[in-house]
Amino acid sequence: MAAQETVDHKYVYDFAEGNKDLKDLLGGKGANLAEMTNLGLPVPPGFTITTEACKAYLATGREPDGLAGQIEAHLESLERGMGRRLGDPHDPLLVSVRSGAKFSMPGMMETVLNVGLNDRSVVGLAAQAGGNERFAWDSYRRLIQMFGKTVCEVPGEEFEHALDEAKRARGTTSDLDLDADDLRGLVDAYKKIFLKHTGRDFPQEPREQLDLAIRAVFESWNAERAVLYRRQERIPADLGTAVNVVAMVFGNLGPDSGTGVAFTRDPASGAQGIYGDYLANAQGEDVVAGIRNTVPLQDLERLDKRSYDELLGIMARLEGHYRDLCDIEFTIERGKLWMLQTRVGKRTAAAAFVIAGQLVDEGLIDLDEALHRVNGAQLAQLMFPRFQLDHDFESVAKGVGASPGAASGKVVFTSARAVELAAEGEAVILVRRETNPDDLNGMIAAKGILTSRGGKTSHAAVVARGMGKTCVSGADEIDVNVPAKRFSVAGQTVSEGDVVSIDGTTGKVYLGEVPVMPSEVVRYFEGTLDPDEADDALVRAVHRIMTHADAARRLAVRANADTGEDAARARRFGAQGIGLCRTEHMFLGDRRELVERLILTRTDTERSDALAALLPLQRDDFVEIFREMDGLPVTVRLIDPPLHEFLPPLEQLAVDVAVAQERGEDVAKEEALLAAVRRMHEENPMLGLRGVRLGLVIPGLFAMQVRAIAEAAVRVTREGGSACPEIMVPLVGAVQELETVRAEAEKIIAEVVGDSGVEVLIGTMIEVPRAALTAGQIAEAAQFFSFGTNDLTQMGWGFSRDDVEGAFFWRYLELGIFGISPFESIDRDGVGRLVRIAAEEGRAARPELKLGVCGEHGGDPESVHFFHSVGLDYVSCSPFRVPVARLEAGRAAVETVGSDSR
Numbered sequence: 049m050a051a052q053e054t055v056d057h058k059y060v061y062d063f064a065e066g067n068k069d070l071k072d073l074l075g076g077k078g079a080n081l082a083e084m085t086n087l088g089l090p091v092p093p094g095f096t097i098t099t100e101a102c103k104a105y106l107a108t109g110r111e112p113d114g115l116a117g118q119i120e121a122h123l124e125s126l127e128r129g130m131g132r133r134l135g136d137p138h139d140p141l142l143v144s145v146r147s148g149a150k151f152s153m154p155g156m157m158e159t160v161l162n163v164g165l166n167d168r169s170v171v172g173l174a175a176q177a178g179g180n181e182r183f184a185w186d187s188y189r190r191l192i193q194m195f196g197k198t199v200c201e202v203p204g205e206e207f208e209h210a211l212d213e214a215k216r217a218r219g220t221t222s223d224l225d226l227d228a229d230d231l232r233g234l235v236d237a238y239k240k241i242f243l244k245h246t247g248r249d250f251p252q253e254p255r256e257q258l259d260l261a262i263r264a265v266f267e268s269w270n271a272e273r274a275v276l277y278r279r280q281e282r283i284p285a286d287l288g289t290a291v292n293v294v295a296m297v298f299g300n301l302g303p304d305s306g307t308g309v310a311f312t313r314d315p316a317s318g319a320q321g322i323y324g325d326y327l328a329n330a331q332g333e334d335v336v337a338g339i340r341n342t343v344p345l346q347d348l349e350r351l352d353k354r355s356y357d358e359l360l361g362i363m364a365r366l367e368g369h370y371r372d373l374c375d376i377e378f379t380i381e382r383g384k385l386w387m388l389q390t391r392v393g394k395r396t397a398a399a400a401f402v403i404a405g406q407l408v409d410e411g412l413i414d415l416d417e418a419l420h421r422v423n424g425a426q427l428a429q430l431m432f433p434r435f436q437l438d439h440d441f442e443s444v445a446k447g448v449g450a451s452p453g454a455a456s457g458k459v460v461f462t463s464a465r466a467v468e469l470a471a472e473g474e475a476v477i478l479v480r481r482e483t484n485p486d487d488l489n490g491m492i493a494a495k496g497i498l499t500s501r502g503g504k505t506s507h508a509a510v511v512a513r514g515m516g517k518t519c520v521s522g523a524d525e526i527d528v529n530v531p532a533k534r535f536s537v538a539g540q541t542v543s544e545g546d547v548v549s550i551d552g553t554t555g556k557v558y559l560g561e562v563p564v565m566p567s568e569v570v571r572y573f574e575g576t577l578d579p580d581e582a583d584d585a586l587v588r589a590v591h592r593i594m595t596h597a598d599a600a601r602r603l604a605v606r607a608n609a610d611t612g613e614d615a616a617r618a619r620r621f622g623a624q625g626i627g628l629c630r631t632e633h634m635f636l637g638d639r640r641e642l643v644e645r646l647i648l649t650r651t652d653t654e655r656s657d658a659l660a661a662l663l664p665l666q667r668d669d670f671v672e673i674f675r676e677m678d679g680l681p682v683t684v685r686l687i688d689p690p691l692h693e694f695l696p697p698l699e700q701l702a703v704d705v706a707v708a709q710e711r712g713e714d715v716a717k718e719e720a721l722l723a724a725v726r727r728m729h730e731e732n733p734m735l736g737l738r739g740v741r742l743g744l745v746i747p748g749l750f751a752m753q754v755r756a757i758a759e760a761a762v763r764v765t766r767e768g769g770s771a772c773p774e775i776m777v778p779l780v781g782a783v784q785e786l787e788t789v790r791a792e793a794e795k796i797i798a799e800v801v802g803d804s805g806v807e808v809l810i811g812t813m814i815e816v817p818r819a820a821l822t823a824g825q826i827a828e829a830a831q832f833f834s835f836g837t838n839d840l841t842q843m844g845w846g847f848s849r850d851d852v853e854g855a856f857f858w859r860y861l862e863l864g865i866f867g868i869s870p871f872e873s874i875d876r877d878g879v880g881r882l883v884r885i886a887a888e889e890g891r892a893a894r895p896e897l898k899l900g901v902c903g904e905h906g907g908d909p910e911s912v913h914f915f916h917s918v919g920l921d922y923v924s925c926s927p928f929r930v931p932v933a934r935l936e937a938g939r940a941a942v943e944t945v946g947s948d949s950r
Contacts, residue, residue: 078290091386096293134163134254148292153278158199166253170185196241198264299380309324313367359385373395401427404421416596420939433455437562442558447500453518461534480499499523603916607924609927670756678769686743701725739778740785744785771806812834813902821882828893841870874908874914
């Protein structure tokens with residue numbers, strides 16, 4: 049009972065007290081050091097200060113009560129076990145102080161080696177090492193350098209300059225050529241640097257060194273680089289770091305000592321073998337710092353075969369124990385091997401899939417676990433082409449990697465020119481300050497899109513991702529001059545027709561053409577590469593894991609597709625239907641003039657004529673899509689955006705008309721258009737006349753679309769196909785809106801369908817918060833809900849998606865208000881709760897209600913897991929994201945089963 053009463057205040061654990069499952073408390077490094085200790089592997093003794101102590105320190109600015117005493121007790125135990133005291137002038141114990149968070153953050157936080165050395169114990173260390181004064185003074189200079197930089201923020205370059213000066217004086221470029229006297233002098237130089245920047249002498253009290261180093265590791269959790277890394281890797285900011293205090297073992301004692309890093313498999317490809325680096329007569333930081341060239345790990349067999357053989361045995365044991373690729377750090381001290389760290393190793397996306405498949409074959413994991421070991425973000429990386437940077441290509445600008453891929457082409461500045469050159473067989477890159485819906489044709493024609501404004505949720509980014517088109521947005525170093533058909537960057541001018549290359553993963557922009565490598569994974573998904581015949585282990589691994597994901601998942605996966613070509617691609621990628629067909633995209637390009645006619649009509653007859661002209665065009669579009677989706681559901685959203693998007697900007701049109709009037713030109717048509725634009729002008733059009741409101745205000749608009757859908761479905765059915773249309777009414781906020789539209793639609797459907805056997809479902813898009821909160825009422829009139837999470841997020845947060853990212857999202861991310869943009873990954877607590885409420889109340893009113901999502905979140909890995917947990921029937925995303933959603937839906941299913949069984 050007494051032990052239980054003190055457990056909440058236990059801040060320090062000996063390595064023998066922990067295990068690998070205590071990462072939350074001991075951090076990854078401490079938990080794994082404990083695990084290796086319990087396995088009987090040669091681990092230097094030590095103890096771990098918990099993440100709870102770190103969090104308490106960061107919250108209050110001081111160590112929690114009891115921590116100092118626990119450190120003292122564990123230090124005394126370590127001293128008894130080693131037979132040495134910290135900083136003893138005759139036989140000193142030295143320790144390293146290392147960070148270790150739950151999730152690996154290599155290089156982001158602090159480490160201090162050789163703690164305990166001072167002007168007296170350095171002599172004892174030399175005697176301890178058999179009179180090796182060079183080793184002792186080398187260790188002392190390392191302590192001052194690391195302690196000064198890490199604990200006291202002394203500029204690291206000053207220590208480097210002093211080291212370079214010492215080497216120059218010796219006439220060498222290698223620190224190994226410095227003798228004991230050189231290093232003794234270097235210690236004096238380092239002390240002066242320390243005093244200059246801190247105003248105090250280097251601390252000689254060993255326990256003070258230890259305490260200050262521990263605090264520095266705590267504080268490094270909130271260092272700028274650590275914060276940036278966590279944000280990039282989506283690591284929670286409230287975990288804190290553990291601190292590991294470990295008895296020093298020395299790889300810098302001479303040629304029979306050294307340090308290295310080993311991987312149990314190749315972290316780049318997943319291939320089995322011996323991978324790693326070794327550096328003789330060095331401490332661990334030397335390998336990371338790259339101050340000397342390492343040798344391949346295989347060379348250790350020649351240098352120290354006994355240690356090499358022992359290391360290989362330990363590597364095999366650790367991989368079998370952890371059932372995964374292991375990343376290992378080790379030191380050899382005069383022929384004695386010591387294990388300093390192991391962790392599940394970071395790997396490339398390709399290696400993740402290959403290794404998962406290998407481990408299944410070896411019986412170490414099952415397919416469920418293999419599915420758990422990979423993720424959609426990795427799969428997305430594998431699907432996009434990559435630049436082959438075999439030669440030196442220097443980027444001239446960097447923006448946001450908005451849509452992955454690699455694209456090269458001739459620069460164009462207008463959509464019309466993009467279409468023109470693409471028709472001639474030219475690859476083009478569309479360069480704009482920012483794009484708008486009028487640029488769609490050019491975006492389709494272009495190999496890639498480059499903008500100087502915007503971010504990951506800008507128009508260019510969203511549309512490009514939907515098309516699987518490479519896009520770099522927000523490259524603000526580029527000064528775009530559309531009228532002059534050029535842009536300037538880095539002191540150079542790029543004119544229309546010049547070639548550039550853009551990397552949609554890194555956001556980098558290159559001048560000239562950079563060669564690309566095609567993705568075999570995409571060839572596999574498109575059906576042009578048979579996995580059984582592929583030589584590529586990656587393709588076989590992807591096929592195997594995807595097959596298991598499809599078998600395991602409950603969520604169906606549909607695609608957002610607006611054309612027959614998109615629908616065909618989506619089907620090849622495994623889509624089980626179309627979850628969003630946006631009809632407004634069908635009104636752009638050559639049809640824009642017809643839409644203007646519709647807007648400008650002043651009589652019923654004129655309006656009917658305009659709608660009649662649009663009907664066959666719409667019908668033909670749907671016929672093409674239904675044919676490609678034969679037998680699969682197609683959800684068609686009736687026209688959604690405000691009509692002003694199909695008209696010229698008010699200010700520009702007014703100027704053009706005024707100028708023409710001054711010239712005495714006939715501008716009757718333009719004046720009528722200007723009057724219409726003024727009549728329809730709204731201060732906030734996204735909250736104005738759009739969606740269902742258009743269908744209610746403009747008689748015949750929705751009726752024309754419903755008729756086109758029904759007629760297309762009947763035609764395809766009579767051709768011998770199977771059309772399964774679902775009509776989605778957008779922006780509904782009250783059940784009465786849906787009831788009105790549905791009543792008109794059902795009359796038209798009954799008239800057109802007749803005895804053809806075509807069944808047409810009618811539902812709504814839940815994108816207005818009120819619709820989510822009144823879902824029980826709306827479900828009485830809807831056969832399905834599809835959550836439009838883009839608008840639901842926009843209205844739920846009160847954010848204008850087109851404006852906020854560049855305006856202040858960067859600051860929200862910096863402050864930790866967002867871990868990630870809510871437009872990228874669903875806001876579970878707010879917008880997600882609206883989805884959950886609507887799903888529960890909708891199903892309560894209509895148990896057979898079909899539930900899906902068609903916003904950008906449908907292809908986001910984290911969001912897919914949420915939609916699985918809410919009980920949706922399907923997610924819908926861009927065709928190129930379909931495999932990602934399939935994989936994540938499978939992962940969500942096996943993780944749910946695993947948690948249920950636990």
